Amino acid sequence: METTREGIVCNNLDQMDVVFERTKVLHDTPTSYCPGCGHSVAHRLIMEVIDELGILENTIGVAPVGCSVFAYHFMNVDMQQAAHGRATAVATGIKRVLPDKIVFTYQGDGDLAAIGTAETIHTINRGEKIVIIFINNGIYGMTGGQMAPTTLEGDVTSTTPQGRNTLIQGHAIKITEMAAIMDGAYYVTRQAVNSAIAVRKCKKAIKQAFQNQIDGKNGTNFVEIVSNCPSGWKMTPIEANRKIDEEVIKYYPLGDLKTPPKGA
Amino acid sequence: MGKKLLMKGNEALAEAAIRAGVKGYFGYPITPQSELLEYMATNLDARGGVFLQAESEVAAINMVYGASGTGTRVMTSTSSPGFSLMQEGISYMACAELPCLLVNVVRGGPGLGTIQPSQGDYFQAVKGGGHGDYKLIVLAPNSVQEMADLVYLGFDLADKYRIPTLILSDGALGQMMESVEFPEYNVEEHLVDHSSWTTIGRENGREQHYITSLHLLSEKMEEINIHLQDKYKIIQKNETRFESIQTEDADILIVAFGLSSRSSQKALELAREQGLKVGMLRPITLFPFPTDEIKHLAQIVKGILVVEMNAGQMVEDVHLSVGNNIPIDFYGRMGGMIPQPDEIVEKIKDLSKQVKI
Ligand SMILES: Cc1ncc(C[n+]2csc(CCOP(=O)(O)OP(=O)(O)O)c2C)c(N)n1
Ligand code: SF4
Numbered sequence: 177m178e179t180t181r182e183g184i185v186c187n188n189l190d191q192m193d194v195v196f197e198r199t200k201v202l203h204d205t206p207t208s209y210c211p212g213c214g215h216s217v218a219h220r221l222i223m224e225v226i227d228e229l230g231i232l233e234n235t236i237g238v239a240p241v242g243c244s245v246f247a248y249h250f251m252n253v254d255m256q257q258a259a260h261g262r263a264t265a266v267a268t269g270i271k272r273v274l275p276d277k278i279v280f281t282y283q284g285d286g287d288l289a290a291i292g293t294a295e296t297i298h299t300i301n302r303g304e305k306i307v308i309i310f311i312n313n314g315i316y317g318m319t320g321g322q323m324a325p326t327t328l329e330g331d332v333t334s335t336t337p338q339g340r341n342t343l344i345q346g347h348a349i350k351i352t353e354m355a356a357i358m359d360g361a362y363y364v365t366r367q368a369v370n371s372a373i374a375v376r377k378c379k380k381a382i383k384q385a386f387q388n389q390i391d392g393k394n395g396t397n398f399v400e401i402v403s404n405c406p407s408g409w410k411m412t413p414i415e416a417n418r419k420i421d422e423e424v425i426k427y428y429p430l431g432d433l434k435t436p437p438k439g440a
Numbered sequence: 441m442g443k444k445l446l447m448k449g450n451e452a453l454a455e456a457a458i459r460a461g462v463k464g465y466f467g468y469p470i471t472p473q474s475e476l477l478e479y480m481a482t483n484l485d486a487r488g489g490v491f492l493q494a495e496s497e498v499a500a501i502n503m504v505y506g507a508s509g510t511g512t513r514v515m516t517s518t519s520s521p522g523f524s525l526m527q528e529g530i531s532y533m534a535c536a537e538l539p540c541l542l543v544n545v546v547r548g549g550p551g552l553g554t555i556q557p558s559q560g561d562y563f564q565a566v567k568g569g570g571h572g573d574y575k576l577i578v579l580a581p582n583s584v585q586e587m588a589d590l591v592y593l594g595f596d597l598a599d600k601y602r603i604p605t606l607i608l609s610d611g612a613l614g615q616m617m618e619s620v621e622f623p624e625y626n627v628e629e630h631l632v633d634h635s636s637w638t639t640i641g642r643e644n645g646r647e648q649h650y651i652t653s654l655h656l657l658s659e660k661m662e663e664i665n666i667h668l669q670d671k672y673k674i675i676q677k678n679e680t681r682f683e684s685i686q687t688e689d690a691d692i693l694i695v696a697f698g699l700s701s702r703s704s705q706k707a708l709e710l711a712r713e714q715g716l717k718v719g720m721l722r723p724i725t726l727f728p729f730p731t732d733e734i735k736h737l738a739q740i741v742k743g744i745l746v747v748e749m750n751a752g753q754m755v756e757d758v759h760l761s762v763g764n765n766i767p768i769d770f771y772g773r774m775g776g777m778i779p780q781p782d783e784i785v786e787k788i789k790d791l792s793k794q795v796k797i
Contacts, residue, residue: 232641232642232645233641233642233643233644233645234640234641234643235641236510236639236640236641238506245654246654248648248650248652252642252648253641253642253648254639254640254641254642254648254649254650255639255648255650255651256505256506256509256639256650256651256652257536257650257651257652257653257654258502258505258506259502259505259528259529259532262498262499262502262505262529265494265498265499265500265502265503265505265506266502266503266505266506266509267506268492268499268503268506269464269466269502269503269504269505269506269507269508269509269514270506270507270509270510270639272464272490272492272503272507273463273464273490273507273510273512273514274510274512274640277640277641278641294495294496294498294499295495295498295499295502298494298495298499
């Protein structure tokens with residue numbers, strides 16, 4: 177091994193142990209996400225879980241409109257692109273006619289908690305046996321940084337130039353808490369991807385959610401991932417990840433909100 | 441053919457769909473189509489399919505989208521306001537080329553309107569309805585028997601061309617009872633192999649399939665549009681269906697579809713009793729529209745009367761077919777009113793005078 181201006185160069189690769197390999201369930205292509213964006217990490221975790229659980233051959237993903245609209249170019253699983261807000265309805269259609277398949281959605285906060293609120297609530301209320309991955313980055317990334325239903329009080333966006341005023345724009349919505357009180361929910365958790373520890377915990381939660389579906393558990397598995405949007409927040413990725421620790425998870429605390437009773 | 445049954449139009453349509461192998465029905469209650477939803481709720485699960493009452497028509501059409509993407513025969517049904525809510529999803533399906541059967545049991549509008557029958561959704565049905573350049577195959581039954589027959593055709597055409605197909609019915613056809621016979625139909629023989637594009641998981645490690653209507657590059661999006669337009673041209677060429685009634689010796693041609701063709705046919709008989717030579721052309725497919733046949737008949741007859749249950753929508757397509765070569769008159773009732781045969785006869789007489797018969 178030698179250190180050069182390009183970094184560390186290894187001359188004897190075959191003598192080294194492989195400790196990490198990119199999962200083949202991710203397409204071997206650069207993503208369209210901004211540097212430091214949580215979407216990339218979330219994609220990798222989900223694909224690793226699908227790989228590790230050996231469910232690639234019967235998994236169908238649904239990604240609606242948002243920065244992750246091209247998820248099918250990055251996630252190498254069968255996928256459907258859904259209309260803005262309708263991912264869980266699309267997933268319901270798939271799961272109902274093919275109940276033995278593994279179905280997941282991947283949705284932003286605008287998608288899941290604003291335009292798609294009715295679909296979200298009713299999908300969980302019916303206890304659709306799917307996994308919902310909810311990327312909460314507190315902003316509309318794709319359309320250029322407008323207020324999301326999850327934008328925190330006081331945060332400046334292009335449509336809250338004076339900062340979100342709860343008297344005018346309402347409160348940052350706690351849809352995951354709403355999910356957790358519904359009888360149709362089987363597993364509800366809030367995770368993050370802004371640090372190594374958070375990423376490890378998040379992956380464990382995603383794996384649990386998929387395992388529940390594989391086991392045919394009765395209800396919806398809902399995984400919120402508190403994420404960032406360095407571009408929309410107008411911060412460096414490091415500043416953005418710090419904001420998550422210092423502000424976002426104070427309002428949106430991490431951890432499981434609903435776990436199945438033992439033996440269920 | 442099986443035995444004759446007395447059924448409501450909505451129920452006959454639902455029964456035909458089950459016999460045609462529908463495996464998923466997603467819908468939301470709205471008068472005057474609710475019997476269809478209820479028939480599915482009662483029967484579909486027991487006969488090998490899935491019924492689900494959605495939380496809205498928006499959700500329903502997107503459930504249809506998802507299920508169709510697995511290659512399953514799926515459908516939804518609604519009435520006018522609900523059909524408006526479905527337009528975004530239908531546009532997505534048209535672009536992604538997802539087959540399905542849609543049913544609009546039309547009621548009088550605009551707005552919440554009335555639950556009485558209407559043909560006010562003609563434009564919405566045949567000109568696209570949602571955003572972008574797309575078309576649906578649109579079938580217009582005029583009897584309970586056709587409410588059933590056109591279901592089989594609708595599913596077959598949807599599968600053949602990978603296109604959403606719409607049955608444009610109305611509140612009266614949905615509610616009225618007539619006798620109906622269900623034809624022999626072997627589902628297996630009619631199913632199309634969609635396995636080259638469906639999303640059901642990458643079985644045996646095959647390459648990824650994905651369904652999308654997003655193509656950010658304009659060059660690519662234009663290509664998709666050209667492909668769709670080419671498909672519509674083939675459909676126009678091969679799938680036009682209509683019924684001609686006593687057109688051979690006609691001086692006056694009525695053009696009417698669906699329920700208004702029933703009043704018009706009665707008017708035709710009354711007028712003939714009075715010595716007026718009246719014929720009728722009834723489009724069964726509204727898209728593709730029987731343009732060539734109407735153009736042909738326009739060379740034979742002296743005047744055309746279009747009868748509709750709206751302010752004059754299909755009449756525009758008749759004008760486009762015929763040009764200004766002969767007089768084209770229009771008679772319509774709106775808001776749930778049905779044109780009566782004697783009213784139509786008066787119109788025929790007026791037109792006859794105008795063209796000096
Ligand atoms: C019906 C409809 N309305 C609006 C849009 C525009 N639009 C696209 S993505 C988006 C918001 C996306 O925000 P979010 O769901 O939070 O995902 P992110 O981009 O932040 O990952 C909007 C409003 C659309 N595509 N369709
Ligand atoms: S705009 Fe925001 S959410 Fe979208 S890719 Fe960039 S950083 Fe990620």
